[in-house]
Amino acid sequence: MLERLLGQLAGVSPLGEVVHLWQRDLVDDERCGCGDRFSACGFWQKVGVEAFGGWDAVDPRRVHELAAAVERTRHIPRLALGRKPKGLDEYAGYYSKVYSAAAAVTGATAVVDSSKHSALAYCLRHAPGIDLRVVHVVRDSRGVAYSWTKKVMRPEAETDEEMTRYSPSRSALLWNAHNASFGLLGRLGVPVLRIRYEELLADPVATLRNLATFADLPEAAHEMSFLRATDDGYVADLGPSHSAAGNPMRFTIGTVPLRRDEAWRRSLPKGQRRLVGALTAPLLSAYGYRFGGTT
Template identity: 65%
Template structure:
């Protein structure tokens, strides 16, 4: 059974940074956003975090050989059909309340469990990380008998998240020809509520869930990593965290299948609190997002009033 640490939350909440740092720990294999593996990698042959095209990445080709006797044997159309049938936010109430999982749920989860188990074997890892974020996917995975699922629920101030979604960001894996999705502040606020609430529901269904606030994690990443390693059942020693320095981390090459452009970073990664939204996000939009997300912001310990520093 594969031990999986699933990083969940709404996009632009810092999951890629958390994954990159966790991926430096011994016994951990960070896979990126596996939810996009089927289209972006198997079908579109986009670049792995190591810089190679998916078809040219030795790690992923070994995973495919072990999991499916080659990626050519994966019916991507079938995976997409299953995704549309079971892995949607609107399906979460059914996934959370069902006494038994429909066959389609188990079949869809089996594609992921085979990838996780193969990646763990190829990497010699005790824990694999999937930073897919999607709450519906986490609800699907809880039904798999082949996955030891633990969820890290990453939350970030909804106003910072909404501001990030308004920015134009190129996707380097497409050589800059495509851009990442953008959302209006109102749309991102609604999605922030829905995705984060879904992880609370997951915890009530017996799945181990540990919530972290991105801002606190970034303020003290060493303490944050120690807590997450304990949650994942990974014993650490002080030398295991030597890649963390004052204000930065030293990163090795990774094999992230998809995700934020940060997955391509090798070497020094500056660790700084990104609070540009406090000054750059228009006050009217900050207030809109704050009003829509107010109950959860309070529940997560965020202040309702944010005053830009002079």
Template identity: 60%
Template structure:
């Protein structure tokens, strides 16, 4: 089963990338499957199609095909497995060349739940490629151990200062029946998480997983070119008209069944594609310097020169499909 995992820290443009990829023929975006168990199975939150999870015909078919029914899924068991292996602190062990037998069994069981969903969704839609935008590096490390998943990773990076600023915003989760707000982080915590997640994906590329790094700014500036390049990375054969949904500063998005993620997943129709650079004016100077200091090594590596400007010439997208593909 061919799966593209979109990774990176939230507020980096991952949902936009998922939506754009999801318009390509043969591609089925599923949203952030890591949250499906709690938010959808337990919380019965809203699918991107507008129906609650329990009333979405697509997800009902997927559950029946994957597990017999969603009622057969032991969410407590999945949560226990997640707490045991799917955490950033476990990445060093998951990155090893060989897992201890007991750990391998747990990782295989955990990844198996995701594999069943991917397979059922692909079968239901005749998709050649499944997109999971779960973002968390530790889950990608778990999935790499599944022999039945042909895993490709798209590592999305954005200027750490823009990410940190975005995490301070209050954003309502429209799919939540209680009107919950999306998680917020302080700039310092966002910077630390930015370092951890991005460094983890760099290591993953050296463990034999095909990883393509793409900058948020590049997606905004040249979306058509980026999507065409990423399609080649996924071995998708496109014709020029397959990209006609992307224009100059806009994209036409159709409905989807994204199970969880940014509120943008509910948007259907023509959307503007423009850079969100509010942080350059609204972020206090002291906060900007603090985030810059905490993230400086990777800021330089990814082409963000200093706290006042970003590199105008975009580094080329990575094309290697071997370890160290960045």
């Protein structure tokens, strides 16, 4: 949702989860957020030419090999210490070229990569030419755990393929690892802006303006006419996007209500709520969440 909202701002080009571009788009030729296959999307083909002289010049297998060597959660400690593993510069270079090309094609001031991998942010920290700004969105771990248990189909896939699911305990461990990693990234000098899920939905106008300032976007980016307040909260008018991969919401166009999803409070079994809460208690407290579930 945040990526889609940022994509409505002047000077911003949302790219989706670029970390998945190399397999889902270059190899599997899945659908872009605009609805076209990657190979038929005019935007992404222009980006490929600008970045590499064409996507045929990119070997996805090589990118995958580099990712396995440098972009893993277990590599974060040495990346944090400034120890650059072999292949890091080459791997980060692929992303740098995509970002620069997308900015050139669209004339954007900033591009948004909504990849969720904290290890990728540590790799990009070392990439020349990238002015890295990290938006760290946090949500109650129990809500995240419930979301990861739900069966959601991937509409862009050719087969009946589901989005990844995790057990509540596995979700809790991942929630701890990724959130702690983003917190450490801020202490290493990377600009990190933390936003709570509830704050975004309560006042998206103020949140997005804060983000626009954080990203040094032009004054025009502070214009928020696509957001409208109603008696039931805010709604957003979303146009098409060229999101390479990510949540099925990237295909949504039109008016979308901005509502907090609190289904976990009634649908996540009490025992699982307690387990996730106990496993994530220190960070839950640090982010302003209570063990009882209220904020």
